[in-house]
Amino acid sequence: MIVDMVRRSDSRVRMISAARQLFREHGYRGTALVDVIAASEAPRGSMYFHFPGGKEELAGEVILAHGTTVIAQINRAAASTDSAAELIAAFLGHYRDDIADSGYRQGCAVTPIVIEVTPASEALSAMTRQAFGDAITILTARLEEKSIDREHAKELAVNTLVAMEGALILSRALRSRQPFDAAIAALTASA
Amino acid sequence: MIVDMVRRSDSRVRMISAARQLFREHGYRGTALVDVIAASEAPRGSMYFHFPGGKEELAGEVILAHGTTVIAQINRAAASTDSAAELIAAFLGHYRDDIADSGYRQGCAVTPIVIEVTPASEALSAMTRQAFGDAITILTARLEEKSIDREHAKELAVNTLVAMEGALILSRALRSRQPFDAAIAALTASA
Numbered sequence: 001m002i003v004d005m006v007r008r009s010d011s012r013v014r015m016i017s018a019a020r021q022l023f024r025e026h027g028y029r030g031t032a033l034v035d036v037i038a039a040s041e042a043p044r045g046s047m048y049f050h051f052p053g054g055k056e057e058l059a060g061e062v063i064l065a066h067g068t069t070v071i072a073q074i075n076r077a078a079a080s081t082d083s084a085a086e087l088i089a090a091f092l093g094h095y096r097d098d099i100a101d102s103g104y105r106q107g108c109a110v111t112p113i114v115i116e117v118t119p120a121s122e123a124l125s126a127m128t129r130q131a132f133g134d135a136i137t138i139l140t141a142r143l144e145e146k147s148i149d150r151e152h153a154k155e156l157a158v159n160t161l162v163a164m165e166g167a168l169i170l171s172r173a174l175r176s177r178q179p180f181d182a183a184i185a186a187l188t189a190s191a
Numbered sequence: 192m193i194v195d196m197v198r199r200s201d202s203r204v205r206m207i208s209a210a211r212q213l214f215r216e217h218g219y220r221g222t223a224l225v226d227v228i229a230a231s232e233a234p235r236g237s238m239y240f241h242f243p244g245g246k247e248e249l250a251g252e253v254i255l256a257h258g259t260t261v262i263a264q265i266n267r268a269a270a271s272t273d274s275a276a277e278l279i280a281a282f283l284g285h286y287r288d289d290i291a292d293s294g295y296r297q298g299c300a301v302t303p304i305v306i307e308v309t310p311a312s313e314a315l316s317a318m319t320r321q322a323f324g325d326a327i328t329i330l331t332a333r334l335e336e337k338s339i340d341r342e343h344a345k346e347l348a349v350n351t352l353v354a355m356e357g358a359l360i361l362s363r364a365l366r367s368r369q370p371f372d373a374a375i376a377a378l379t380a381s382a
Binding site for chain 2: 026027028029030103104105107108110111112114115116117118119120125128129131132133155156158159161162163164165166167169170172173174175178179182183185186187189190
């Protein structure tokens with residue numbers, strides 16, 4: 001019984017994780033549910049069991065999962081650094097190395113959802129909005145803790161997330177770390 | 192004869208323009224060729240006449256068309272301003288107003304191509320790379336003409352285009368001009 005429940009929840013988590021990876025490389029519409037099932041090695045019939053709302057519900061879970069990792073990355077960068085400038089360099093440096101390590105194949109999992117299905121999908125519009133709002137809130141708080149005043153911390157947080165999303169696109173197009181390095185240089189100078 | 196040629200070239204231009212609008216709202220894979228034909232009011236059989244390479248060839252033309260308008264926008268902003276800071280504010284301000292005017296529905300036409308089909312499509316990878324490279328080159332030149340030294344001009348150009356792409360995503364998700372305003376404040380201070 002317990003083994004069954006673990007397996008069941010396992011296959012749900014694996015499907016979300018597989019979808020997240022596929023969205024990062026091929027976008028939302030470029031990811032077929034059959035590919036998610038194959039990549040997660042889940043039983044074929046389990047997709048609509050775990051996600052009765054289909055691809056839109058799965059995408060909502062991808063937004064939650066990806067948003068959580070971004071917040072964890074902000075907190076990891078904050079815990080391992082002393083200044084606001086170091087925090088920003090560590091945070092953006094992580095995404096720079098991540099896209100380079102993927103051979104410039106994998107960007108943000110949430111960006112494709114924003115540009116392909118918002119505002120068309122009301123549910124996913126609300127969730128992407130909340131994901132970006134939460135990341136801004138947490139990054140602002142961590143910057144304030146490193147002695148940046150509230151107003152400047154909020155602006156710096158927005159600019160850091162703008163830079164992350166923009167640099168993921170330019171780095172992928174140019175196959176280069178340089179957009180991230182330029183953003184890190186400018187933002188750390190302004191911190 | 193001449194009227195025929197004009198009409199023929201007209202329908203090709205209209206198809207590129209319609210595809211560009213549709214990519215901005217629905218992405219690359221979210222845009223069906225049948226929708227491009229309907230939106231451009233082109234004869235149904237004319238798609239493969241004008242674009243024997245199909246959707247990939249049409250997307251290549253969208254990259255060229257969109258890249259050209261970005262360069263025109265850089266030059267327009269440069270011609271109407273005195274300083275590098277004013278140039279950057281005018282350039283980013285245009286895209287801020289543009290996405291707000293669309294009801295936060297229409298972003299960049301090239302971003303979906305980058306995140307959905309690069310590096311999978313070699314042809315489109317080369318074209319997106321060139322489009323971003325050209326925009327960086329032209330913006331660097333216009334900033335140098337406004338008395339920014341070469342090294343700083345290059346970094347500022349990259350950061351301005353990173354900010355444009357990132358702010359188009361965050362503005363659309365948050366349904367707000369604020370990501371653009373934060374980017375303009377930071378970049379004009381550093382110019």
